[in-house]
Every structure is written in structure tokens, then in C-alpha cells.
Amino acid sequence: MQRIIRIITIFIVTLTISAAHAQSSQKAKNLLDQVTDKINSYNNIVFDFKCSVSNSSKNLNQESRGDVSMQGEKYVFNFMGITQIFDGDKIYTIVPEDEEISIESYNKDKINSLTPSKMLTFFNTGYNYAWDIMQNVKGRKIQYVKLTPTDAKNSIKQVLIGVDWQTKHIYNLIQIDKDGTKTTFTLISFKTNQPLSKNHFTFTESKYPNYYINRLD
Template sequence: MKKLFIYIVLSTLTVASAFAQKDNDAKLILNRLSKQYRTYDAVKTDFTLTIDNEQANVKQTQTGTLVSRSKVNKYKVTVYAPGKKTVAQEIISDGKNQWTFLKDANEVQLNVADNSDEGFNPAKIFTIYEKGYKYIYTGQQKIAGRIYQVVDLTPEDGQKNYFKVRLLIDKVKNQLYSAQIFDKNGSKYTYTLRTFTPNYKVTDATFAFNKKAYPGVEVVDLR
């Protein structure tokens, strides 16, 4: 699973003025999305991840599930093997530790959870814009009869390995529909949320690795 996540160049005063207005629109859209998301204790979403790189002739689709309680940096991501319902990888965090389970190797790597702004927390996809990004509203897009507001994010840190994140937000539901990450190597990673369950009922046991549930697993402690 790739760490998450952007840009546009302005040249004339006329263009700059137009973009300034769009930036205000983007801020309103993102603030509304963030405000709603923060009212939830926990959320669950089923997603599709598409990896596309035309130059390398790569086109791959995987499905997965995310359960998160982002206020305390707890989450569980399950990614399934392409075209199957068998688990390929899991990433679990209880806010202090992070476990990465690799099915093929029957191995789990244990690390200290990185709760910094630069740390990997998939739940941050809902509030990613709040720190370290410029953003711009680029208009609306219609998909299967629904209207989505399109916001492009650009990382202020030019050393990131991606240069843009494009968010599609359901205008009526005020929910994130997809996030597309543009990597500098030419790859595009598109996360599309197929379901979204707010205030999902979940216990803390979900966010801890239970070795008994993984027979014969090797634990590699990297802390």
C-alpha cells in the first residue's frame, strides 16, 4: 500500500485572480467535508484501489476495507488479492504500534506508530488538505447521474514522491467519493469509496493485532 499524496502554475494577473476565487470555493468545500467527518466516532468504508501506469503497461485493481477512528489515530486497512476475496495485506494501528501483515510471507512487521503529520494514517484521506497543501476547485464532474465537486491538492513540499491529489466529493451527500494520487513516476493510484458507514460500531480489539488469529505467523519487531 502506497503512502498517500499535489499542483498548478499561475502566470498572469487575470489567471491568478480567477484561481484565487476558486481557492475560496475549494476551502469552503473542504471545510464542510472535514467538519462533517469529524462528527463521527468511527467510520467504515469499502474501497477499490486502481493502479495505472501506461508507460509501464500496468493496470491493476484491488479491493479493500478501511475502519478508522482517526481522532485517536486508530485504523485497520485490509487489502484483498487482485480479483479475489483473500487477504493480501493488513495494516493495523492502535495509535501506539503499527502492524503490517503480509499474507504471502505469513509475516507481520511491528513498528512504532508514526502519528506525525508526515506519518501514514489512511484515515487522514478525509482531512488531508488541512496541513501542507495548496488546493484549488476545478469544477464539477458528473458520474452515473451524480454530481461531484473536484478539488486538486498540491503538496507544499516539492520533495514528495507525488505531485497532485485529486478529490471528488459528492455534492449532495457531502462525502468523499474518490482520491486520485499522481506519482512522479507516472503511476496513478485511485481510491474509490464504494460504501461509507459513519459512526460505525467497533471495539478497540479491531485496532490491535491478535497473533492467535494468524496461525504460524512470524512477528518481526522493528521498534
Template sequence: MKKIFVYFILLTAATGTAFAQKYAEAKAILGQVSQKYRTYNTVKSDFIITIQNPQSGVNEVQNGSLLTQPKSNKYKFSLYTSAAKTAITQEITSDGKTQWTYMPKEKEVQVNDVNNNAEGMNPAQLFTLYEKGYKYIYTGLQKQAGKSYQVVELTPTDAKQAIFKIKLLIDKVKKQIYSAQLFDKNGNRYNYTIKTFTPNPAVTAGTFIFNPKTYPGVEVVDLR
């Protein structure tokens, strides 16, 4: 009996040490990604969003782009009807304080204050969502499209959050997130795959502000 107890203690200690090592590896990887990302004034990326729910048979694919200023939390997030980006289905713009959600089909723009809570994750947090409110662990390498990526899994510290797990695939050489897969409690899976990543593109002063005058006929719905 004593031998079994001693073995259990040793096994528990070994497991704890291995977990601590995986945590330290994840922290180092994410730290490198964050450090590099925050050296840029602006970042533009094109991506594909896949929305799946095996239980209800949902399998949707959307194309999008994200332009952001990491240091100011400003962003412009656009979804398109096709990869050719011929028409916008939705556009979210924020100057860091106010958020405008424009829906061309409805000819409407909704105005809200920016929600900085973890539950109200905004598109600008796609590359930094792991920095607050998450525990993380490195789970090894995964091959995708013939290339190996570092895998880090996140779990929220608040168990009440709808998103209960996030899986990041990270390019070790570029120190960039290649994809982010979000799992929610309703069985939905949201996978963001980054297709292009352009540091420091030129932007104008009005890029992160929605101006209704440039959208004739749009109805402004202020929800603040």
C-alpha cells in the same frame, strides 16, 4: 507600449483574483467535508483501488476496506483477493501509536511506530489527507457514472514529495469524498473509489490492536 503594460497588469490582477476565488471555493468545500467526517466516532468504508502506470503497462485492481476512528487516528486497512472478500492479502492495523502490517501469505507481521509525516501517509488519512501540507484549488464539476462531483486538486507544499498531485471528487450533497486519485513522480496513478460509507459502526476495544495469539504460526518482526 504603455497600453500593453497596463493590459498586462489588469490581466495579472484578474488571474490572481480568479485563483483566489478558486482557492476559497476549494477551502470551503474541504472544510465542509472535514467538519462532517470528524463528527463520526467511527467510519467504515469499502473501496476499489486501481493502480496504473501507462509507461510500464501496469493496470491492477484491488478491493479493500477501511475502518477508522477519526478523532484518535486509529484504523484497520484491509486488502482482499477479490470483491467477495474471501481472503486477505494484506492488513494494516494501528492504535494511533503502533502500526502492524500483516501479510498472511508470508505468515508475518511487521511492527512499526506510526509515521505522521506527510511523506508517510497512512490509510486513515484517506479522508483528511488535504488538511496538512497541501495547496488546493477548485477546478469545477466532473461527471462520473452519470453523477456530477466537485473537483478539488491538491499539490504538496513540499516539492520533494513523491506524490506531486491529488485529485479529489467530492459528493456535494453528502459532503463526502467519492474518489481520490494520487499521481507520483514515477508515473504511477493510484485511484481510490469509495463504494460504501458507513458512519459509526460498532467496534470492540481490540479492533485496532493486532494480537498475534489469534494468528497461529505468525512471525512477529519488530522494526521499531
């Protein structure tokens, strides 16, 4: 999950190149700000996605699908047979294969506390921005923004975020790690302001009578 959600340092030497980069960076940042404003304007969001991970040197090539529903920080996340629920206070990770449930409090100060609710806005801090290419994908204009982590120790080399020029929604993101691993996250469907039940983000322990409950704190 963290590989989907984590994501990139170009140093400019001459004043001419620096000025061009500043304009490119601001243009890219402005587009991502529009994406963030659009995401924050919705009461809730429901989307399906596919995630592919490849690295030829490691003989790695796999693809998985998942779905997320979220409202503010709360979410229900289904991926690779595992369900995770965040009710705004605790995170519940349900693993049917093992009949086990882990329960822990959410700590926003943890570096690895990356949640699906941040999937579409993770880029707001920790990255430098650059304007990249525009592609036509099945009639949709997808504008790419390149991110480079501000922390040189980051294992990520770069991230490309594809933004639908018309809707200002994220279409996909492509993360390339320094070890050559490429992760592509693509939205298959994207719905907003859906009629979710009031208990949609509530974990009900009675639904899992035979599961082992692992309370981590």
C-alpha cells in the same frame, strides 16, 4: 498504500488572474473544510474501496480492492492480502502469505507515517487548491477540487478530489505523478457510526501461533 494516501503549482502572473485564482482557491478550501468537519463528526467510519494504478509507458495496469474501519487515529486496514492494525500506539502489519507480523511504534514525525485515518483528510496541509469541474456520476453531483503540492520536489504532479455535493463525502481521488502514473481511489461503500466491538482495534498475538513476529523497535 502511500501512493493512495500521498497527493499537487500554478503561478498567476496578472492581478486579474491572481484575484480569480484566490477566489477559486478559497472556494475549494471551503469545500474541503466541510469534508473535514463531516469526517470529524463521526464516531467511526467503515468503507470499502477500489484502487487502480496505470502507466502505459511502464505497461502497468492493475486494480485492487480493500476496506478500512477507523475510529479517530485507530484503524484496521485490509489491502492486497495484507492486514494492518493501529491501536493508537503501535502498528501491526500481518502478512498471511509469509506468516509474518511486523510490529513498530507509530511516529507521527516520520514523513512516510501516512495512515488510513488520514486518507480522507490528507489534503489539509501541503497543497494549493483550485476549483475544478463538476460531473454527474450516476445521478450524483461530484465536484472536483484540484490539488498541487506546495513542495516543487514532490513526485506528484496533481491530485483531483471528487466530493459528493450532497453528502460532502469524498467520492474518489485521482493522483497523477510526474512520471505519468495515474492512481484512482474510489469509495465503493461508506458507513458511519457502526457498532464496532471494543476490541476491534486490538491486536491479539495468540491468534497467530505459527507466525514469525518481527519487532522493529
